[in-house]
Amino acid sequence: MAVNIAKTITGQSLETRNAHYLPFLNDKAETLDVGIALLFKAPHSYTGEDVLELQGHGGSVILDMVLARVLECGARMARPGEFTERAFLNDKIDLAQAEAVSDLIDSSSESAALAAVRSMSGEFSKRIHAVQSELTALRAWLEAALDFSEEEIDFLADPQLAQRAESIVEQFDSLMQRAQQGQRLRDGLTVVIAGVTNVGKSSLLNALSGEDSAIVTDIEGTTRDVLHEHITLDGVPLHIIDTAGLRDTQDVVEQEGINRARRAIESADHVLVMVEADELRLPHVQLPTNLSATLVVNKIDLASELSSRGAELGEQKMREIIDRAKLFAPQFERLTNNDLMCVSVKTEQGMEALKKHLLTLVGHDAQLEGAFIARRRHLDALDAARHASMAALTRLKQSDMPELAAEELRQAQLALDSVTGRFDSEDLLGEIFGSFCIGK
Ligand SMILES: Nc1nc2c(ncn2[C@@H]2O[C@H](COP(=O)(O)OP(=O)(O)O)[C@@H](O)[C@H]2O)c(=O)[nH]1
Ligand SMILES: [Mg+2]
Known part of the structure; x- marks a missing residue:
């Protein structure tokens, strides 16, 4: 034609x-x-x-x-995305690459574009194929060992089996790290600001978004609902959520706000735990331990005791703050300097550093291994595949029902196949290509 x-x-x-x-x-x-x-x-x-x-x-x-x-x-x-869909159907590219084409066009920052090019040119898929073939080899070996299980030599006792499964799990970890970074560059990070009342949470939301979206007063319990702001820092999307101060209250409306705050915190990617420099008030509840968190010490303009360098609080004071913060967030046991920011939202002191810190969380300036642009569905599939491999590893280590280990490995392969699209699901394909712009 x-x-x-x-x-x-x-x-x-x-x-x-x-x-x-x-x-x-x-x-x-x-x-x-x-x-x-x-x-x-x-x-x-x-x-x-x-x-x-x-x-x-x-x-x-x-x-x-x-x-x-x-x-x-x-x-x-052409329909939207039809050119790329045909490229996929004709085996020119796989599904992860096809999705990366769309993500490259839509990328909102240089880092996201670089990550998209990496996935589009097949680097992400290549890593997936590498794990995939190791899974195949291990499965083949395991199946053979099972066939010979009546023989004198016990192939199943070979420690190499577990070692290989272990190496597969490690590869998943590195793959997921790079994919997760890419997913954050693409979809942004959800960051919740949490703390007691009046520490400056709403002021921080307003400062980051550059708008007066949240009401700021010196009256405790001003913020009663959960407020969302979508902002972009250097092209990286961030969803910032301001919450009601966590405290005991008799006010029914405020109580509901606090419940909503808790739910927002639980589903966040990251929490900024805010305290005041001079007045160490922390919530009575505990932060879920698996959440990554930063301790933000606000109002250092009011702090009575500054370190000799002037910009930070004195060491004694810092230790005191950290000790208290650990009670609220056990993850602060391992607090490093990178996870502690001293700011004054009012004078803007430390605000640039805080913004930079948020970008680091997204992996915006990560120099190590490059991110692969990835979507939620890729992460879910990788997670399922890692989970199944981990289950196989446990069985191999304990020599517990190795025939089930073989099945777990098969499940891991199926999950991986869904990333590159070696399966057919019309619904998924329709959804993916339908979101393209026309002409691509
Ligand atoms: N001096 C000083 N006051 C601040 C700072 N940040 C916020 N405030 C004030 O602290 C009060 C409570 O702030 P708000 O953002 O409503 O706190 P929230 O209850 O945690 O949301 C307001 O009067 C703010 O103007 C700061 O960095 N320095
Ligand atoms: Mg508030």
Whole structure:
């Protein structure tokens, strides 16, 4: 089809993969525009099919006329994402790569774009295939060992089996770390500001979003509902959530606000635990221990005791604050300097450092291994695959029902297949490609 249309519109037989500068003709052989025609023959094209590319001068009228002419010659308009969908169906790219095409186009920061290119060019998929083939090899070995389990040599007792499963689990860890970083670059991070009343939580939300969305007063219990703000720092999306101060109260409305605050905290990616420099008040509840958290000491403009360097609180004071904070958030047992920020929302002191810290959490400036752009569904699949491998490892270590270990490994493979799309689910494909823009 594309080859015929090329011939009709240009009046010539085009050489493949060559730029031809020539007129585009209408049905009366009149020139509509003069431009470049490129013909790609299957399978050497983006979609794996014959493709004709016409590059004209642009401008909506001429473009419409050329488009109308192409349609007249038998073409039809593509659905959103159809080119990439065809590339996927023709095995030019896998599903993770196809999704990365869309994520590259939509990327809102340089880091996200770099991560998307990495996934699009197949680096993410290559790592998945590597784990996949190790899973296959281990399964084959295990199945063989099971077949010979009646023999004298006990293959199942071979410690290499467990070692290999262990190495697979480790590979999952590194893969997930890079994918999670990519998912955060793509979808942003949900950060909840938590603490008692009047420490400056709402002021921080307003400062970060640059808007007066939350009401700030010196009256305790001012914020009663959960407030959401979507902000972007250096192109990285962040969802900041301000909550009611956590305290014991008889006020029914405030109590409901505090319950909502707790739920918001539980579903957050990260919590900023806010305290006041001079008045160490922390909530009576405890933060879930698996949440990552930063201790933010606010109102250092009011602090009576500053360190010799001036910018930070004295060491004695810091230790006191940390000791108290540990009671609220056990994760602060392992608090490092990176997880402790002294700020004054009022004078803006330390605010730049706090913003930088938030970007670090997203992995925006991570120099180590590059992130792979990834979606929630990829993370879920990797998580399921890791979980199944871990279960297999436990069985192998304890020599407990190895035939079930083989099944766990198979489940891990199935989960991994869903990332690269080696399976068919029409619904999922429709959902993925339907979200593309037209022409891609
Ligand atoms: N001096 C000083 N006051 C602050 C600072 N941040 C917030 N405040 C004040 O502290 C009071 C409580 O702030 P708010 O944001 O409503 O606290 P929330 O209850 O934790 O949301 C308000 O009067 C703010 O103006 C700060 O860095 N320094
Ligand atoms: Mg508030």
